[in-house]
Amino acid sequence: MAIQEITAHPGARSQLMAGLQDILPLAVGVAVYGLAFGLLAAQAQMSGLQTGVMGTIVFAGSSQIIAVERLVAGASAGAALLAGLALNLRLLLISASLRDELAGRPWWQILLGVHLATDENWALMHAKRARGNSVGYWYLVGGGLGLVAVWVLATVAGASFATAVPEPRALGMDFAFTAAFIAILRSLWSxxxxxxxxxxxxxxxxxxxxxxxxxxxxxxxxxxxxxxxxxxxxxxx
Amino acid sequence: MTETWPLILGLAAATFTVRLSGYLLGRRLPDHGPWARGLQALPGCLILSLVTYLLMQGGPQEWAAGATALVVAMLSRSLPLTMAAGIAAIFLLRAYY
Structure with a gap:
């Protein structure tokens, strides 16, 4: 680890590309969940436009699933919002722990960084760093951009072609994130x-x-x- | 549904507020001593809590697949390999046991 610490910090552009590349296996899992969420959005009679806008500006998969599921179950927008919001309190801790990555950055980068931080790219950044790579803000943003693109594409596709979408569980894909987080924990163990x-x-x-x-x-x-x-x-x- | 746009915009505003508040909170904590040590340990503890919760929701098949993923993670230290092993293990366990 000491040797890698001496090497210079890679530039913003190469970190962005590395983040995009490393997020790929996780993005496959996100795509499967995106399709499943699209299915639910179709049941809530959401249009492709609404599904895409929601994925872009909320960008928190599990809370979107809970909130729309509540809507389908007949809850009011307010009750659905509260259910989704409760699930997102975890994000408070995630962005609190981004303090060092965000320190000294201009406001637009702070706003972009906190919006694009999800469990997946945030955990991946910590895992990568625990293995001696000096990755930071742009690595996180690269992973986040990859995830938001895949999430929006997959959710809109799911909402548009609802009948052709398989259940994640039937493919064993419901276990994708558990396995990913186990791999990330292995890297974080020090x-x-x-x-x-x-x-x-x-x-x-x-x-x-x-x-x-x-x-x-x-x-x-x-x-x-x-x-x-x-x-x-x-x-x- | 007339409830859809209010939900989308409301959830987006609320979620972004939570994310930004986390940053503002983290910035106010001291950068050495107990608070800094806690903040540094937070990612691992939160991810481990999530894995513990996910495995609790499952049964013996999920536990066995989790153990398989852990062994592959320890041997390979590879994220894609660990994901592939975990997914393959749960798929086979559900199909044959």
Whole structure:
């Protein structure tokens, strides 16, 4: 890792291209989910235009799925919005952790960066960095641009050709992101100092999931914050 | 549906507000000491929480496929290979067990 740290920071353009390239396998998974979301959008009688606009300006897949599912189930726009928003509270933590990447950048880059940060490209950036590559803002943006393009194309295609779309589960594709995040965790593991924070996160999610009626969104946030708090309190610098 | 455009615009505004608030919050935290250590550990803890939750939702087949993905991740350190192995494992497990 020390050797790579000495090498110069790659330029914005090459980072953008690297981000685009590395996101490809994840984008395949996103495409499958995009098709599935398009199917749901068609059930909500959303047009291709509405589906495309939603994908571009919301750009948070799981919250779009929940919100439109609520709409199909007969909920009001307000109730659907709240359900989607609850799922997005996780994004608060993601953009909080982008502090160093965004520091000192002009406002348009900050706005672009926070909008394009999703679980996938954000996690990928951290995994890449944990392996000694000095990637940052433009790598994240490159991955985000790739994802937004694939997400919009796939959701609009799904909404337009709803009857021809297969279920992700039938192809085993529902497991795509679980496997991807396992690979990313392997890259983020940096030694025994992480044992307690990570163990704490797992324990919190298991306990909250098994013993309390908490909504999954809150369980995730508690698990993430709990592990981070343990890491903060432990002084192993 | 007349509810569609309000939902799209409302959810977009709310989501962007959450994203921007996260940045503004992160910027106000000190850059060394416990807060900085916590913020640095946050990505791994959040992703691990997500994986734990996803595996909890599944059963023995998902756990076995997760274990397969973990072994491939540890041996190969490759994202595409790990995804391919996980998807293949869950597909085969569901088809034959």
């Amino acid at each position: 030694g025994s100092a992480m044992l307690l924070p990570w163990g704490g996160s797992v324990a919190i999610v298991l306990l909250a999931g098994l013993l309390t009626p908490l909504d999954p969104t809150w369980t995730l946030i508690l698990g993430g914050l709990g592990g981070a708090a343990i890491a903060g309190v432990l002084n192993n610098d």
